[in-house]
Amino acid sequence: MEKLRTAVIGVGTFGENHARAYAEYGRSELVWVCDLNEERGRKVASRYGARYTPDYEEVARDPSVQAVSVATPDFAHTEPVLRMIEAGKHVLVEKPLATSVEEARKMVEAAKDAGVVLMVDFHNRWNPPFLRAKREVLEGKIGEPLVGFARLSDTIYVPTEMLSWADKSGPQWFLMSHTADLMCWLVGKQPRKVYAVGEKKVLKDMGIDTYDFVQAVLRFEGGTSVTLESCWVLPNSIPRLIDFQVYLAGTKGRISVEVGFQGIEVAAEELSHPFVLGQEDAYGRTVGFVQEPIYHFVDCVLDDRPPQCPGEDGLRTTALIEAALRSIGEGRPVDIEL
Ligand SMILES: NC(=O)c1ccc[n+]([C@@H]2O[C@H](COP(=O)([O-])OP(=O)(O)OC[C@H]3O[C@@H](n4cnc5c(N)ncnc54)[C@H](O)[C@@H]3O)[C@@H](O)[C@H]2O)c1
Structure with a gap:
């Protein structure tokens, strides 16, 4: 059976999941x-039996590589x-497509011109x-x-300890x-206008200039x-x-839907709610909605099918958030230009 030859650029906290999946x-x-x-x-490469390079040019120049995940910050x-697309590789990029x-x-546009697949890893579309x-x-x-509502927030650990950027x-x-x-995706329509507010206080006082x-x-x-x-400043408790x-x-x-609590609570030295729907080891093979979109990307490339989350959907999200930031700056609702 033909196997898709892949590479991963950026194997920090999340990129390793791509390496494991491939x-x-x-x-x-x-x-x-x-x-x-x-x-x-080197650690991730040796864990998954791949070669290591610090320079993505080496990946671009390897003609045997067909598809690449990009999980840099x-x-x-x-x-x-853009470099991978130029080299003719299909690309799966972490969310957000760009800032x-x-x-x-x-x-x-580059992916369209080159005729390669560009997919964004919006993995919640695989969350049961x-x-x-x-x-x-x-x-x-x-x-x-x-009318709807969606809250996705992190404890302050994420911006202060997990991410260096x-x-x-x-x-x-x-x-x-x-x-x-x-x-x-759920509403199934295009967003046209956004009114947003935001505050910089807790993180800014800690030297991290973000909302x-x-x-x-x-x-x-x-x-x-x-x-x-x-919100990025929920308590670590x-x-x-x-x-x-x-x-x-x-x-x-x-x-x-309440997905923060994934059906399991462990009370040991500390109280925890493990992230089991995302990924869990099932007798030597990882299962979960973190892995599924990566498998889907492989299938789409090999079977010549369009992906569930094409680059255009990533562009829409970036346009929406860019408009939200403009709205915060201007203090009024603004159009989302798609
Ligand atoms: N899908 C998700 O739910 C999810 C969860 C966490 C992170 N992410 C996304 O994944 C991406 C990475 O996040 P993270 O938390 O793994 O960050 P991270 O800082 O842990 O890892 C990023 C890695 O990229 C490497 N890197 C940076 N520039 C590079 C370059 N030019 N060439 C090669 N390597 C380079 C860094 O050395 C680092 O190891 C972000 O876009 C983030 O939003 C997605």
């Missing part, structure tokens, strides 16, 4: 691991993605409660979506990119309204890293 999936093999951090890169996706519309558009929610909406169970991102890019995509929270009201075509809320709730009411019903 190495474990029966239809792909991991050829290269690229990371500026040599110690980290939020603000550092564009250059490696500016200009860069996101460049990537979408949301898969079910989407089916309920499509089957008309709640009627026409009217929090000041170059923010809850709007790191977190709200997930819920913006999710609600556009503590952003709250945004989206108006969709046809009148549906959705509020998105992402919460027994999980994330707080994640979604609500969507329609003309005939409503859906409510």
